[in-house]
Structures are given as structure tokens and as C-alpha cells.
Amino acid sequence: MFAFGLTTLAFSYLLPHPDPKRQTRRFRLTIALLTCATAVFRSELAILLVTVTIYGLSSSLIPLSKVIPPFLFSFAFSLLVSVPLDSYFWQRKPLIIWPELWGFYYNAVLGSSSAWGVSPWHWYFTSALPKILTNPLVSLLLLPAAFSTDGTRRQARRVAIPALSFVAVYSLQPHKEARFIFYVAPPLTAAAALGANYVWNRRAKTTVYRLTSLVIALSVPLSFAISTAMLAASSLNYPGGEALDALRGLATATTSTPATTFAEASMSTSTSAPDLGGTVVVHTDVLACMTGVTLFGQHHSLPPYLPRGVPLQPGRAAVKKTEEEDDVTFTFDKTEDPAALRNPDFWERFDYVLTEDPKAVVGGGPWEVVGIVEGFAGVEVVKGEKTDTGNGDVESGGGGGGGKDKHNVFGRGGLVRRAKDRVRGLTGGWWVGPRMVPKVHILRRMREGEGRRAVAE
Known part of the structure; x- marks a missing residue:
């Protein structure tokens, strides 16, 4: 999002200015900001920097001699800031590292990003952009209107053509994610606003303009409602972070103290609550890490002091205790090596495991499922008679028992489950x-x- 702020500001300087001298200066600021965003935050913005520069040169908005100085100055300044600072925090060999160059080489040159999935070349235009822009009128009506009208064509093209060119070139990369092109939302929305303004100012002239203006006005609250629904749905996509939060309550709860939280209450009925004190060693799988188990969630405070010459083991992170966690220290392991994960001895070291598939834990047991975290899997329509789901419990296959056990549902999944029960009770099961x-x-x-329920090895 740091890069998003810089690119949005850079696009604002592309808008026309009545003073030609100031326009050249503004374009140079655009080059400087995009260079900084590329070198420090997101290497893919080099494509946007190129498309903006080519458009400026081809449209005679700025000569090449005015482009090179701001680029070189911003690039040198960005490296002076990024390389020493990031090298210190990365703590990797070689000692000097430029993260964005390393990331570009790993993902683009080596093609490693394709391991996370590939999409067809048109995916950005046919799927990602419509979702990002939300309002269907933007691409179907407003952008074409802005491009085809004499009074808005120049302003719209200045911000939209470099943005769309960036998306087109980036579409050559097999691995695609919507977040990679978020930067084009402000310029395309600005261009669409020019088209909307053109139609709105002529609403009194003809019935077509009047009806079109009404549709545009109604599309604004509709888009807001859609965006709000998408925001609510996206908040359900971080089960790893919610599992991490629940884990802290589970690992630090005791049966001798009153239960004050849902996590503590769930453990207060269990004779298997862990003893306080010492270190709790946790393994987190790929899905958990991708959906919220990050250093921001692991560290409730500053990292613990490590004596000189005693580095952390690769893939492990010690987490300093907080007041609420008494004397418990958490150590996280994020090993992904399939060979290691298939070794039963690997699991002997762990007290807890956050995993998508309990059957993947092939050793170190017996294990019990003390809770689950649910995630968003689309929209459902349920009709018929209401059935009791257990107010926050979910039925799933147990381990060695061969039956069905009820596990506590933590996080927003439990809230959705309770809301669903209440709504179905009021609507006759709908x-x-x-x-x-x-x-x-x-x-x-x-x-x-x-003698608790366990996950079969």
C-alpha cells in the first residue's frame, strides 16, 4: 500500500496543467515517484514507469533530456535508502541485498511465481479489473464516453493509456493476482469520472442523457453496497491469523482460573490444558502462513534479545511473551520441505500444529483437534427447516474414534455460524x-x- 500511495500521487501529476512549464515539472515528479516506488516497494512498477515514460515521450509531453535526471536521482536515492535498511532486516547472505531485484529475479526471471498458479492472458481484463472497479458502467459506458468526447479525451488518455498499457504488458506474466494491478484503479476511475461528468452536464438536453444520468447516479450506491459486501467477505479469508489468535488463548489458558474468553472457556472443560511456563513450539503449514500467520501476528511486542553469535534457526521465530501470556514463549516453525513433513520424527518437537489437513501430521502423536477456523468458500442459499448446528460447534470426523466430534469454531466462522442460526430461526430455515x-x-x-479424541496418524 506504500507503493499504491506513491503511484496515485504520480498519476495525479499526469493530469493537464494550464502552465506548460509546470506541466513538465509535474511529469518529472511522476517519473521520480514511480522510480522510488519501483526500487523500494514493488519491482513490477518498472513496467508502469516504462509505459508512462513512453506515453510522455510519444505525446511530446516531455523530452528525453528531462526524463533522465529525475530518474537517476530518484533511483540512486532509493537504493541508498532501501539496500542498507533492507539488508539489515533481511539478515541474509550476501550481506548486501536489494530485495526488489531479488524478488524480480526469483519470480519473473526464474518463473518461480508460476508455482502459485497461472491464469490466461486475458484474466486481468476479463476478471480482475471489473472486480477492482466494481461499477460495471466504468468499462461499459464511462471510459468509452471519456475517450470519444473531444472535451475529455486528452485528460482521460493521459492517465488511462499508461495504466491500461501496464496491465496489458503485465498480462504476459503467467502468474496473476488482482493486487498486482491495484495501482490502475485511481487513474481509470478518474477517467471514468470525466465521462460521467460529461453525461451529467447534458442530462437536461435529451431523454437519453436524462436516463443515463439516472442510471449513473443509482450505480454509485449500488457499487458502494457491492464493495461493502466484498469487504465483509474478504475479512473471512484470513483463517491463519484467526487460528494464531485462538492458539494464544488455548496455549495460555488454565483450568484453575475463571474462563473469561471463548478460547479459555473451551479449554476450561478439557483436562488436557497445557501447563504454563516454558516454550510452546508450533508448526504452521503453508495455508496458515498465507492467510495471516505473519511476524506481525507472531510478535505482540519487540522480538526477544538474542546474544551475539546465536542466530535463529532457519524457518523458526521466537516470540517474546506479553503480560497476558505470563511465562509462555512461542516458537514458530514454517518448514515447507515435503520430505521433512513426511518424516514422523519431524513432528516430535511440536506442542501445537496449525494445519489445513490433520492427516498430514504423520507423527508425534497422538494429537487432538482443539478447534478449527473456518474460511470463506462462496455464497450459499439454504432453504428448508432449520437444524441445530450447535451454536459454534462444527461436526467433523474425529481421529481414532471413528465417529463424529464437535470442535470449537474460532474467529469469524463462529460469528457467521451463530448469525446463520438466528436468521434461519426467523425465516423458517432460509x-x-x-x-x-x-x-x-x-x-x-x-x-x-x-484419553481424548486424536487425529489418526
Whole structure:
């Protein structure tokens, strides 16, 4: 989002200015801002820098001699800031590292990003952009109107053509994500606003303009409602972070103190609550890490002091305790090596596991599922008689018992489940809303003698 702010400001300087001298200066600021955003934050913005520069040169908005100085100055300044600072925080060999160059080489040159999935070349235009812009009138009516009208054509092209060219070139990259092209939303929205303004100012002239203006006006609250719904749905896509939050409550709860939270209440009925004190070692799988188990969530405070010459093990992160966690220290392992994960001895070291598939935990048991976190899996329409879901419990196959156990549902999944029960009770069993499915299972190693439900090895 730091890059998003810089690119939005850069696009604002592309808008026409009545003073030609100031216009050249504004274009140079655009070059400087895009260069900084590329070198420090997002390497793919080099494509946007090129498309903006080519458009400026081809449209005689700025000569090449005025482009090179701001580029060189901003590039040198950005490297002086990024390389020392990022090299210190990355703590990797070689000691000097430029993260954006490393990321570009790994993802684009080596093609490693394709391991995360590929999409057809047209995906940005046919799927991502319509969702980002939300309002269908932007691409179907307003942008064409802005491009075809004499009074708005020059302003619209200045911001829209470089943005669309960026998307077109970036479409050559097989791996695609909507977040890679968020930067084009402000310029395309600005160009669409020019088209909307043109139609609105002529609403009194003909019936067509009047009806079109009405449709445009109604599309604004409709787009707001759609955006709000998408925002609510997106908040359900971070089961890893919610599992991490639930884990802290589970690992630090005791049966001897009153239960004050949902997590503590769920553990207060269990004889398998862990003892306080010492280190809780946790393994988190890929899905959990991709959906919220990050250093921002792991560290509630400053990282613990490490004596000189005692580095952290690769893939491990020690987390300093907080007042609420008493003497418990969390150590996280994020190993992805398939060979290591298939080794039963690998799992012997862990107290808890956050995993998408409990069957993937092939050793170190027995394990019990102490809770699950659900995630968004689309929209569902449910009709018929209401059935009791257990007010926050979910039925899933147990481990060695062979039956069905009820596991606590943590996070927003539990809220959705309770809301669904309430709505279905009022509507005779009908429900239209998010469909939630188990995403992350919280597993705890059972100690010797505990006759609890377990996950089969």
C-alpha cells in the first residue's frame, strides 16, 4: 500500500496543467515517484514507469533530456535508502541485498511465481479489473464516453493509456493476482469520472442523457453496497491469523482460573490444558502462513534479545511473551520441505500444529483437534427447516474414534455460524450469506494417559 500511495500521487501529476512549464515539472515528479516506488516497494512498477515514460515521450509531453535526471536521482536515492535498511532486516547472505531485484529475479526471471498458479492472458481484463472497479458502467459506458468526447479525451488518455498499457504488458506474466494491478484503479476511475461528468452536464438536453444520468447516479450506491459486501467477505479469508489468535488463548489458558474468553472457556472443560511456563513450539503449514500467520501476528511486542553469535534457526521465530501470556514463549516453525513433513520424527518437537489437513501430521502423536477456523468458500442459499448446528460447534470426523466430534469454531466462522442460526430461526430455515468451510485445524499433542479424541496418524 506504500507503493499504491506513491503511484496515485504520480498519476495525479499526469493530469493537464494550464502552465506548460509546470506541466513538465509535474511529469518529472511522476517519473521520480514511480522510480522510488519501483526500487523500494514493488519491482513490477518498472513496467508502469516504462509505459508512462513512453506515453510522455510519444505525446511530446516531455523530452528525453528531462526524463533522465529525475530518474537517476530518484533511483540512486532509493537504493541508498532501501539496500542498507533492507539488508539489515533481511539478515541474509550476501550481506548486501536489494530485495526488489531479488524478488524480480526469483519470480519473473526464474518463473518461480508460476508455482502459485497461472491464469490466461486475458484474466486481468476479463476478471480482475471489473472486480477492482466494481461499477460495471466504468468499462461499459464511462471510459468509452471519456475517450470519444473531444472535451475529455486528452485528460482521460493521459492517465488511462499508461495504466491500461501496464496491465496489458503485465498480462504476459503467467502468474496473476488482482493486487498486482491495484495501482490502475485511481487513474481509470478518474477517467471514468470525466465521462460521467460529461453525461451529467447534458442530462437536461435529451431523454437519453436524462436516463443515463439516472442510471449513473443509482450505480454509485449500488457499487458502494457491492464493495461493502466484498469487504465483509474478504475479512473471512484470513483463517491463519484467526487460528494464531485462538492458539494464544488455548496455549495460555488454565483450568484453575475463571474462563473469561471463548478460547479459555473451551479449554476450561478439557483436562488436557497445557501447563504454563516454558516454550510452546508450533508448526504452521503453508495455508496458515498465507492467510495471516505473519511476524506481525507472531510478535505482540519487540522480538526477544538474542546474544551475539546465536542466530535463529532457519524457518523458526521466537516470540517474546506479553503480560497476558505470563511465562509462555512461542516458537514458530514454517518448514515447507515435503520430505521433512513426511518424516514422523519431524513432528516430535511440536506442542501445537496449525494445519489445513490433520492427516498430514504423520507423527508425534497422538494429537487432538482443539478447534478449527473456518474460511470463506462462496455464497450459499439454504432453504428448508432449520437444524441445530450447535451454536459454534462444527461436526467433523474425529481421529481414532471413528465417529463424529464437535470442535470449537474460532474467529469469524463462529460469528457467521451463530448469525446463520438466528436468521434461519426467523425465516423458517432460509439463509443467504457466506458459506464457511473448515480451513485451519488447531492440533494439540496429547500427553501420555490422556484419553481424548486424536487425529489418526
